[in-house]
Amino acid sequence: MKIFIKRDENFVEYQHSLEGATLLQVLDAIKTKQDQTLAFSSGCRSSVCGSCAMRVNGKEVLACSYKVQEEDSIEPLKNARIVRDLVVDMDRAYTFNTKAKAWLQTESQVKSLTQEDASLNALQSDCILCSACYSACPVYAVNPEFLGPFALTRVWKYASDKREEDAKEKMETIQNSGVWDCTLCNECTLVCPQNISSKADIEKLRMKSSQYGFMDPKFSAFGGGFGSFDGSPSF
Amino acid sequence: MRSDVLIIGAGGAGLMAALSAKAEGATVKVITKEYPTRSQTCMAQGGINAALGNVGEDSIEAHIQNTLKSAHGEADEESVKFMCEEAPKIVAWLDSIGVCFSRTQDAKIAQRTLGGASAARACYAQDYTGLKILHTLYDRCNAGGIETLNERYFLDLLKDESGRVYGAKFLNIRTGELEMYEAGSVILATGGYSRIYAQNSTNSTASTGDGIAAAKRAGAALLGMEFVQFHPTALKNSSILISESARGEGGYLLNSKGERFTNELAPRDEVSRAIDAEIKRGEEIFLDIRHLGEALINEGLPQERKLAKLYENVDPVHELIPIRPVAHYTMGGIEVNKKGQTNLSGLYACGECSNPKVHGANRLGGNSLLEILVFGKQAGVYGAKEALSLEKKESSLPEVTLFEFESKEQIPLDFYAIREEVGNLFYQDVGIVRSKKQLLHAKERIEELHAKLPLMGPNDNSLIYNTNLVEFLEFQNILEICDSVVSAALKREVSAGAHFIV
Numbered sequence: 001m002k003i004f005i006k007r008d009e010n011f012v013e014y015q016h017s018l019e020g021a022t023l024l025q026v027l028d029a030i031k032t033k034q035d036q037t038l039a040f041s042s043g044c045r046s047s048v049c050g051s052c053a054m055r056v057n058g059k060e061v062l063a064c065s066y067k068v069q070e071e072d073s074i075e076p077l078k079n080a081r082i083v084r085d086l087v088v089d090m091d092r093a094y095t096f097n098t099k100a101k102a103w104l105q106t107e108s109q110v111k112s113l114t115q116e117d118a119s120l121n122a123l124q125s126d127c128i129l130c131s132a133c134y135s136a137c138p139v140y141a142v143n144p145e146f147l148g149p150f151a152l153t154r155v156w157k158y159a160s161d162k163r164e165e166d167a168k169e170k171m172e173t174i175q176n177s178g179v180w181d182c183t184l185c186n187e188c189t190l191v192c193p194q195n196i197s198s199k200a201d202i203e204k205l206r207m208k209s210s211q212y213g214f215m216d217p218k219f220s221a222f223g224g225g226f227g228s229f230d231g232s233p234s235f
Numbered sequence: 236m237r238s239d240v241l242i243i244g245a246g247g248a249g250l251m252a253a254l255s256a257k258a259e260g261a262t263v264k265v266i267t268k269e270y271p272t273r274s275q276t277c278m279a280q281g282g283i284n285a286a287l288g289n290v291g292e293d294s295i296e297a298h299i300q301n302t303l304k305s306a307h308g309e310a311d312e313e314s315v316k317f318m319c320e321e322a323p324k325i326v327a328w329l330d331s332i333g334v335c336f337s338r339t340q341d342a343k344i345a346q347r348t349l350g351g352a353s354a355a356r357a358c359y360a361q362d363y364t365g366l367k368i369l370h371t372l373y374d375r376c377n378a379g380g381i382e383t384l385n386e387r388y389f390l391d392l393l394k395d396e397s398g399r400v401y402g403a404k405f406l407n408i409r410t411g412e413l414e415m416y417e418a419g420s421v422i423l424a425t426g427g428y429s430r431i432y433a434q435n436s437t438n439s440t441a442s443t444g445d446g447i448a449a450a451k452r453a454g455a456a457l458l459g460m461e462f463v464q465f466h467p468t469a470l471k472n473s474s475i476l477i478s479e480s481a482r483g484e485g486g487y488l489l490n491s492k493g494e495r496f497t498n499e500l501a502p503r504d505e506v507s508r509a510i511d512a513e514i515k516r517g518e519e520i521f522l523d524i525r526h527l528g529e530a531l532i533n534e535g536l537p538q539e540r541k542l543a544k545l546y547e548n549v550d551p552v553h554e555l556i557p558i559r560p561v562a563h564y565t566m567g568g569i570e571v572n573k574k575g576q577t578n579l580s581g582l583y584a585c586g587e588c589s590n591p592k593v594h595g596a597n598r599l600g601g602n603s604l605l606e607i608l609v610f611g612k613q614a615g616v617y618g619a620k621e622a623l624s625l626e627k628k629e630s631s632l633p634e635v636t637l638f639e640f641e642s643k644e645q646i647p648l649d650f651y652a653i654r655e656e657v658g659n660l661f662y663q664d665v666g667i668v669r670s671k672k673q674l675l676h677a678k679e680r681i682e683e684l685h686a687k688l689p690l691m692g693p694n695d696n697s698l699i700y701n702t703n704l705v706e707f708l709e710f711q712n713i714l715e716i717c718d719s720v721v722s723a724a725l726k727r728e729v730s731a732g733a734h735f736i737v
Binding site for chain 1: 269270272273274275277278330331332333335336337338339340342343360361363366367370373374375377378380385409439440441473475476538541542545546548651652693694695697699700701702703
């Protein structure tokens with residue numbers, strides 16, 4: 001079988017003979033047996049550490065959970081500086097977690113949560129920060145300051161948590177380059193290995209923002225009433 | 236660049252130490268060879284033990300007794316008592332910062348029974364307990380503005396003439412620069428060494444014992460290195476972990492004849508030996524969770540189903556899962572006291588790289604997440620106190636320089652092939668059961684390979700993100716750790732827990 005790996009500007013062809021293998025197994029085999037200069041990141045091999053996200057034929061996957069096909073083209077994630085080969089520098093992307101204040105604002109006394117309460121954000125707390133969504137997001141082409149899908153999902157995780165007592169502060173933080181900048185294109189949902197929909201979380205954050213009196217700035221500029229929480233693109 | 240406290244490693248132990256040191260008023264710098272959320276902690280699935288008694292009677296005393304029994308006399312009773320007493324407080328704190336634990340019908344934190352426990356004691360978040368704890372700690376570190384430097388490979392500790400540890404050296408993996416950081420105290424939280432078993436380990440490829448090897452080079456005392464826990468149920472071909480919660484929920488172990496042959500909820504060392512004995516009799520071993528039903532499997536064991544399908548092409552709802560025991564957790568490490576102090580002044584350690592004498596010869600499921608948080612906090616608090624008691628000074632270290640490594644014309648030996656050989660050698664000879672003859676054989680081979688190190692090296696000469704170089708540096712640490720493990724195993728002539736002599 002052959003695959004193509006983007007290195008610098010060009011795709012380099014590699015042959016391998018592994019059957020039914022994951023992309024990570026193939027990359028490991030190439031690195032240890034053919035070409036020790038190939039650079040990529042990996043860790044747990046079981047889809048939970050978020051190290052090995054990359055693009056195959058243009059679509060974001062985790063290398064450890066993707067089964068290689070004939071003539072696949074492998075590229076690094078988008079929207080981040082390529083350090084080398086398939087490795088990107090995630091430092092800047094992860095600062096959006098801090099900018100979005102993705103944490104519990106009120107470190108409060110323990111409250112008892114029902115199973116129903118816990119189910120509100122159980123899915124969002126499955127996020128492994130692999131940044132597949134971040135790479136797939138088209139908003140970065142126009143706004144590099146966009147807080148982005150994983151950080152906003154994280155905000156929703158905390159804002160929807162019964163233990164959070166100051167959801168308004170959370171909403172305030174995500175008004176600029178935040179919830180209203182999303183185009184609701186749903187690309188993030190399609191690539192998430194954990195089946196999280198940041199688009200859906202962003203829609204819920206818009207609703208909650210509206211409840212606290214925030215609105216889509218593009219509408220408020222015209223003196224319009226409430227923002228668009230009908231789910232339609234806000235531009 | 237100086238901070239009061241320098242923490243090396245950003246898994247659960249490192250982040251807990253960082254939060255605790257910061258709370259003491261210290262300036263903190265965390266340095267990791269990966270990114271914080273990519274550490275081994277995210278792979279802990281089963282739960283975190285605390286005698287809350289949320290689903291049936293339990294007591295701290297029972298937790299202590301279960302832990303001591305599993306430790307086979309190799310634990311320190313005081314430390315175990317301290318950890319078990321702290322457990323309910325730690326879980327309450329995790330709850331207060333937003334960890335998404337699973338809940339019972341009466342709105343309490345859900346708990347399940349893991350091997351060797353007399354009660355349902357492990358608080359869990361589906362089968363993502365470690366992931367959710369780690370990510371919540373990371374969010375708290377962001378909230379506290381804790382500085383983290385990513386993708387720096389820890390090379391060595393810095394020691395002054397008096398023998399005090401005052402900082403550490405790193406390779407900036409991205410730039411190829413050598414960086415030095417000075418601190419009042421240094422806390423190692425660099426993880427365990429299960430990857431000395433290479434492909435015969437459930438662990439992340441990063442668990443190469445870098446911190447332990449560096450501490451040893453600096454003169455730190457190691458303890459219990461012979462105690463390596465083999466997890467009974469890893470996927471047969473890929474060594475991917477199938478969580479103990481699969482048995483906790485009621486899963487069976489079957490041989491080729493479809494017979495059960497052991498108590499599935501005995502401590503891990505016993506279950507692994509029972510499986511090993513069956514395999515040596517020519518049996519294939521399977522985990523059977525079919526009778527749990529699809530709904531329970533999807534709710535409680537979603538990862539297990541996904542991984543079995545991906546790596547073994549079996550759907551556990553309808554089929555048996557082929558398994559074998561592989562190296563999973565290393566009880567041994569840098570010897571520390573209850574405050575996380577090592578024998579070197581200025582140096583602390585916590586998490587899997589340390590040995591705070593609570594797991595002894597065999598760790599119980601659910602006690603590792605507990606240990607990293609309880610003793611991560613201790614190391615953070617006492618590391619900060621010591622650093623703050625020192626006179627403030629500016630860093631005296633040189634500017635950043637380029638990392639120099641010898642690029643060899645000829646590299647006759649391929650260290651990747653030897654890394655695999657060492658993994659198999661240790662799995663065979665320093666594995667689930669060991670004989671003196673096997674141990675001597677392994678020691679001899681490791682010494683031979685040590686001598687051949689000059690014939691090995693990275694083929695990649697680049698300074699930019701050279702993972703070939705990093706993996707070679709890790710491999711050198713692996714060889715050092717192998718020597719410690721096999722030497723310690725030879726010294727202990729009587730079986731105890733995970734160290735089983737035949």
